[in-house]
Amino acid sequence: MNNQRSFFFNVDWLTVILYLALCTVGWFNIHAAVFDDQHPGFLDLETNYGKQFIFILSAIVLGTVILLLDSRFFSALAPGFYVVTVLLLMLVLIVGRNVGGNQAWIPIGSFRLQPSEFAKFTTCLLLARYLSGTNIRITEFKSFLTVAAIIGFPMLLIMLQPDTGSTLVFCSLIFVLYREGLSPLFLIIAGLLITLFVLSLLFNQLILIGILIALVVGAIFLFKLRRETLVVLVGGLAISVLFVFSVNFIYNNVLKSHQKSRIDELLGIANDVRGAGYNVNQSKIAIGSGKMWGKGYLQGTQTKYSFVPEQSTDFIFCTVGEEWGYAGSLGVIGLYLFLLLRIIYLAERQRAPFSRIYGYGVASIIFFHVIINIGMTIGLVPVIGIPLPFISYGGSSLWSFTILLFILIKLDANRLGLII
Known part of the structure; x- marks a missing residue:
């Protein structure tokens, strides 16, 4: 009984409350984004908001199960989790369903599993397991x-789907490496x-190279450089x-036409509000039309009449x-800012290097x-198509972020008794 009471008080309930708040915000906004007069009920399972409610309940159950597991479980099985997700990433290339040009989902009945979402937390676990090892220096x-x-390795497999957005997410782990030295x-x-x-796309490459050469030559003549510095400078050039x-x-x-179009639109090289720039243009119209206090719940015309694409997933913030x-x-x-600061706080107060490193992976x-x-x-x-954590519609996304966060909450709850 004392152990259970101690565990209850050790859990960082503030982080849990922030998690529940974001899930609730997501549910109401999914309801508003795809509201249908024919299916007005919040729990209608024929709608995205009805399905999301089930996803949220199952995610809470999943988080509870994680809190009841032994903290050492995650470090011990980190390699196994990683191998399983790598195998799933390979499997999706063979039997995966193509949606929107990406072969990223494994169909399981009426549900679609996205392995790339789960690869994020398994990679964080293995990274923490390796870096917390004895005599490991980055x-x-x-x-x-x-x-x-x-x-x-998972980045390469995800890129083959091809899912550029999910691939780039793994680049954020450089902040973990920076924290570790x-x-x-x-x-x-x-x-x-x-x-x-960016400059290579905006300017003629020969002119840009000429400017780089001029800068290096100017530095050589204006400053007395050591031989080592000179070698580095020329090598960098x-x-x-x-x-x-x-x-x-x-x-x-290499880039596909729609990827090039999105980059051109962002950099101002092209301005096609009916083509490549349509999504972002409608998104900005929707956000701007809300002004200071918004139009009110279920009153959003841009989202209600489907002017904004992917309005319950990638563009839910509209x-x-x-x-x-x-x-x-x-x-x-x-x-989100409060949650991120809280995660960093939790990471910094860990006694175990494994927990600290994993915490920074979650934050990143x-x-x-x-x-x-x-x-x-x-x-x-x-536009690279990645979900807004805890808010965008989708079971795989919500479950993976729940696992990602609740593993840290569990590690923190047992921080005084776990030294890895």
């Missing part, structure tokens, strides 16, 4: 290569490459030139903006999803 080449393989230089390089990628040419090749020969206004949108963003993945999903609805990032 700064060593062998360790870095192993970490790259752990993260990169990876040099900030990698983040700086990543930022520079992103900038160079050579890599930058190759990168510029590779961007051009990938853009023209319903928040249109019906709840800027105030409601800020409220939802505030819930949720942060990436929130920033990219909301960013694409307001036209700040390309």
